[in-house]
Amino acid sequence: xxxxxxxxxxxxxxxxxxxxRQRVARGPRSDRQLREVTVALPPxxxxxxxxxxxxxxxxxxxxxxxxxxxxxxxxxxLKALNHxxxxxxxxxxxxxxxVDASLADYxxxxxxxxxxxxxxxxxxxxxxxxxxxxxxxxxxxxRAEALLKAHHELFRRNPDEAHRAGTFRTTQNWVxxxxxxxxxxxxxxxxxxxxxxxxxxxFAYANRDDVPILVQAAIVHAQFESIHPFIxxxxxxxxxxxxxxxxxxxxxxxxxxxxxxxLVAHREGYFDALNHYREGSAGPLVAMLxxxxxxxxxxxxxxxxxxxxxxxxxxxxxxxxxPGTPLHRLLDLLTEEPIVxxxxxxxxxxxxxxxxxxxxxxxxxxxxxxxxxxxRRAPVWLATSVLDEVADLSSRIQASSRRLREA
Numbered sequence: 419x420x421x422x423x424x425x426x427x428x429x430x431x432x433x434x435x436x437x438x439r440q441r442v443a444r445g446p447r448s449d450r451q452l453r454e455v456t457v458a459l460p461p462x463x464x465x466x467x468x469x470x471x472x473x474x475x476x477x478x479x480x481x482x483x484x485x486x487x488x489x490x491x492x493x494x495x496l497k498a499l500n501h502x503x504x505x506x507x508x509x510x511x512x513x514x515x516x517v518d519a520s521l522a523d524y525x526x527x528x529x530x531x532x533x534x535x536x537x538x539x540x541x542x543x544x545x546x547x548x549x550x551x552x553x554x555x556x557x558x559x560x561r562a563e564a565l566l567k568a569h570h571e572l573f574r575r576n577p578d579e580a581h582r583a584g585t586f587r588t589t590q591n592w593v594x595x596x597x598x599x600x601x602x603x604x605x606x607x608x609x610x611x612x613x614x615x616x617x618x619x620x621f622a623y624a625n626r627d628d629v630p631i632l633v634q635a636a637i638v639h640a641q642f643e644s645i646h647p648f649i650x651x652x653x654x655x656x657x658x659x660x661x662x663x664x665x666x667x668x669x670x671x672x673x674x675x676x677x678x679x680x681l682v683a684h685r686e687g688y689f690d691a692l693n694h695y696r697e698g699s700a701g702p703l704v705a706m707l708x709x710x711x712x713x714x715x716x717x718x719x720x721x722x723x724x725x726x727x728x729x730x731x732x733x734x735x736x737x738x739x740x741p742g743t744p745l746h747r748l749l750d751l752l753t754e755e756p757i758v759x760x761x762x763x764x765x766x767x768x769x770x771x772x773x774x775x776x777x778x779x780x781x782x783x784x785x786x787x788x789x790x791x792x793x794r795r796a797p798v799w800l801a802t803s804v805l806d807e808v809a810d811l812s813s814r815i816q817a818s819s820r821r822l823r824e825a
Contacts, residue, residue: 423694428468428637429461430698431644436609438590438600445598455590455600458696459608460644464622468633468700474708478632481708482669484715492722493672498753499722502804504674506811508544511657511678512536514685517543521805522790525757531796538575546572546651547658551674554662560624560638562617565647568658572651579650586613586647593646605696607646616645624663633700635663636707640695657681660707675718676815680710683816684823709822717814724807725753731803735784744769744777752786756804759797 438455470478492499509524519527519537527533527541546568553564570584587610594604608616623629624638642656657678664670681688684706691703732749733739739746747767755762763774778799781787787799 423697424699424702426698428695428698428700429463429466431458431460431696433458436590440599441589445596449596449599449601452599452601455592455606457590457606457608458644459612460616460641460696462616462619463637463641464619464626466623467629468637468704470630470633470701470704474701474705475630477712478630478704478708481712481715482631485664485669485675485711488675488715488718488722489670489673492719493670496722496725497672498725499718500673501754502721502725502808502811503676503718504548505544506676506808506815507657507661507674507678508547509540509808510676510682510812511547511654512540512543513682514657514678514688515653521808522757522800525800525805526790526798529757529759529762529798531759531798535576539572542572542575543654546655547661547674550655550658550662551665554666555671558666560621560659560662560666562621564662565655565659568655569648569651572654582649586610586617587649589649591646591649605644605646605693607644613645613647616641617647620645624659625666627667631664631667631669632708632711633704634667635660636704637695637700638663639707640692640700640703643692644696673718675711675714676811677707677710677714679812679815680713680819681706683819687823710819713818713822714815717811717818720814721807721811725804728803728807729753732781732784732786735786736780744773745780748774748777748781749786752781752801753804756801756808757790758787758799758801 433456435454436457438452440450443450512518517536517539519534519540523533523537524540527537528544549571550564550568554560566584573579573583589610590600592600592603592606595602600606620638620641624634626634639656639660642659643652646652648655660677661674688706691706694702729749736745739749744767748763751763751766755766760771760774760778763778764771778787782789782799786801788802790798790800
């Protein structure tokens with residue numbers, strides 16, 4: 419007997435054969451001779467409802483409630499927590515796409531101080547995520563304009579993709595299989611001429627207020643991945659959409675919990691859940707998102723405590739600091755910006771360069787800051803204890819997710 423997979427609870431994709439021909443002949447002969455491709459056509463969802471079994475409904479309600487409680491308690495008073503969560507989310511969302519770099523290189527890319535291509539890509543993902551969340555918060559809508567601006571932010575510094583930054587695709591794309599054609603692809607999205615109608619439908623669903631929040635976030639994400647409206651960047655922007663939905667619905671008002679950190683722990687299971695969605699089963703992805711939200715929320719509580727303890731330790735390490743002084747303000751800044759240079763400090767705490775340099779030197783002497791390697795010409799300093807917390811938050815979420823899945 420074969421495993422029938424999860425029960426259908428959503429409309430499955432349909433499939434159609436369409437003519438295909440490479441625009442430029444490339445790759446092996448089999449790719450060059452491909453003349454037909456089977457595309458996946460997602461259902462239209464603007465008025466569709468998802469009927470949940472009682473245990474899954476309870477799970478999503480509890481996860482959303484825990485998230486809201488964290489946001490209420492720590493969101494307004496601990497801005498540093500959001501900065502740390504945002505960076506953790508952007509880093510781990512990039513890792514799902516096999517884009518990885520050291521946190522120090524990532525920080526240098528955020529500063530514009532020079533870094534490798536992966537670090538620049540991760541920094542760009544942070545900007546794209548921030549842009550989408552901010553637009554959903556201010557407009558109370560999920561909008562095509564915000565999505566295009568986020569895509570531009572993601573790829574404007576990529577020399578191979580900058581010419582397509584901020585534009586929806588006009589050619590057929592595919593996921594997996596050959597690099598040269600859809601031959602053997604795991605998923606062939608709908609044809610490019612159908613993308614505008616599919617996106618209009620997606621935004622209509624995303625802007626509803628009568629759908630359970632985590633259900634809406636999961637289905638918006640899965641539908642977006644099925645449409646695959648860009649040549650590249652669909653995974654990272656699709657996961658950013660989860661947070662945009664949460665912010666639009668006011669499930670969060672200040673924080674961005676690192677949901678991708680839980681998903682990266684089960685990368686193959688996450689891709690399987692997206693495949694189940696295409697087969698007509700939305701439940702596995704809804705459950706995975708609810709679980710990921712719950713784990714990320716729980717570990718973020720611990721990080722909030724760690725950040726407060728860390729700030730007190732720094733205060734003691736410098737022998738105390740008076741509020742309002744450059745040193746005190748720099749200590750506050752470091753919990754939000756753990757990688758700094760003189761220009762950033764000067765701008766953020768509004769002091770002259772000389773005062774910024776003096777405060778940085780005092781924190782180096784107190785071993786709060788460490789000068790980054792390879793930054794002699796353009797000095798960069800690291801608050802390694804905060805960077806360690808970024809890495810630890812990700813590791814704890816992943817470990818908790820694995821334990822939960824194995825239980």
